[in-house]
Amino acid sequence: MGALMLSAVTFLADPADPDAIDRLADTLSVLVSGVAGGLVGDAVIVAGRESEAAASIADATGAALVLHEGGSPYAAGAAAARRDWVLCLEAGDVPAEGWIRTLDRFIGTARPETGLGRLHRPAAGLSDRLVGRIEALIGAKRARAGDVVRREALRAGAVFAPRLKIRPLIARIDRP
Template sequence: MITVLIRASRGPEALAVTLSALVPAVAAGLVGDAVVLAANQDDTIAKVVDAAGATLIDGSWAQGARTARRDWLLCLEDGDIPQEGWIQALERFAAFGKPEQRGRFKRRRRPVEAALQFVLGLFGRDATRAGELVHKRVLLGEVKARPTISLAAFIERDPFFV
């Protein structure tokens, strides 16, 4: 089982879209809990989080990792929607991956975004990003992450929340 960390910055509607996309993984027994990271918490965000049975905190990926109940963490941003085959891809990675490994969903990006990600990679940017499955020990700084492994599934941002 995994914990999903969702960075919420686009509002309650975007958060609801992402949380609802996780329902099949909850039913399959893959997702055990969710932690929503929201700097701008309001009553509506709190109601969405409560209705989903998630935990609401103000913090970073690392602070979310401290709150998470599982060792493997799927990092998402509100508005993210995993695409077909994502549950199986995460199950395989969580079953066979080592704590220092990270798995990353593929994203369909515009050429400018893809070029920017490539350039940041050249300069050693190694921070955890939305769309990655990472072990709690990496986010807590207990182990150094190895290069990411591309997962056999895509994640897309709902176009309404880009």
């Protein structure tokens, strides 16, 4: 793997839900292979509200914990991210086999004008899939789960101006 690394930002919408905490643990456990593969340099958990369970998981995994109260959770997480690229995830997202190589290749070959890479999310709801197809044509105005985007684009605000061109990536995200 290359020397370029990314930050993984995982959004935990409802940290009071025990199932959501289990889903967060599933996501973080898969990211360990990305750390071992030299791709994931740090992790950020963005929680919708304070939670002892989320704080405990963040402490145990070495992830930063950011509280988020509206707007883009990925923009909030980007403020704590330490790498130039950010992988946006939701608690429960499990990148499937081949994701490390795909993302390493993407960030290693991306030009400065590259918009964002988007992993395929077959478990996404109908509305998310429709929005994704429209954005594939006209560009993304905000980051979504499954996106790999430059940290500076996220930190600039919740909405991309101008819209970012999407580069579909061959890896996918499963939801067990």
